[in-house]
Amino acid sequence: MEQLSCSASKNDHPKWGFTDLVRWKTLPSTLGGGRAYIQRFKDAWVKQNKNAIRAAATREGFPPELLAGVCWIEVGGDPNSIDRIAFEVRTFDWSGPPLVDKQTVTSLPTKTSFGSVSMQLRTAAHTMGIDPAKMSSAQLRQLANCLQQDVFNINTVARHLRQLIDHDKLQQTRPLLGMEQVRIVGARYNRGISLSLDQIKKNMSYGNFIVNFWPRFSRLLN
Structure with missing residues (x-):
């Protein structure tokens, strides 16, 4: 494998750590913890990385809200x-x-x-x-x-989404992608490449979440 070039793919956004995990899991929302805490972190992370998200989605030829949605869901959790x-x-x-x-x-x-x-x-x-x-x-x-460098991470996720879109032949005209197709590619990202399209359609909750919160992701990218 050739040397990976990712040393310049850094930004100044803090990483999710043990302190964040403890605050999220143990403090009530009235003290700044709970669900609101992790959602604020997710929002801030997407907003901080909006230029990289837009650039990667544009390069791969699909709406940036799809990539922003995947990023928002995945960011946070385990340090x-x-x-x-x-x-x-x-x-x-x-x-x-x-x-x-x-x-x-x-x-x-x-x-x-x-x-x-x-x-x-x-x-x-x-x-x-x-x-x-x-x-x-x-x-x-x-x-x-x-992968721990955010820009490299975002670019790799975007490339993977492009491959999933092509796998199910979901897109006729770039960068347009219908909401039903977004549901499918989101579910495919979550559930993997091995399942048939019919199997994917039986549980598209991951993709449904992206569609339901599409306006939120649009705002974060502006």
């Missing part, structure tokens, strides 16, 4: 440090010979998610045209570090 710990534990657990690895109970390291917009390493690798099974631990760490 990045938890993902790093999970990755190192899984990497150690899967470092033995094949006979030993068959007895391993942890998930594959490539199933670890990284980035403010949470994305599994294997998904990011496939999106970039790389076979994750052929990546070394050092290369996976490099990819993880890049």
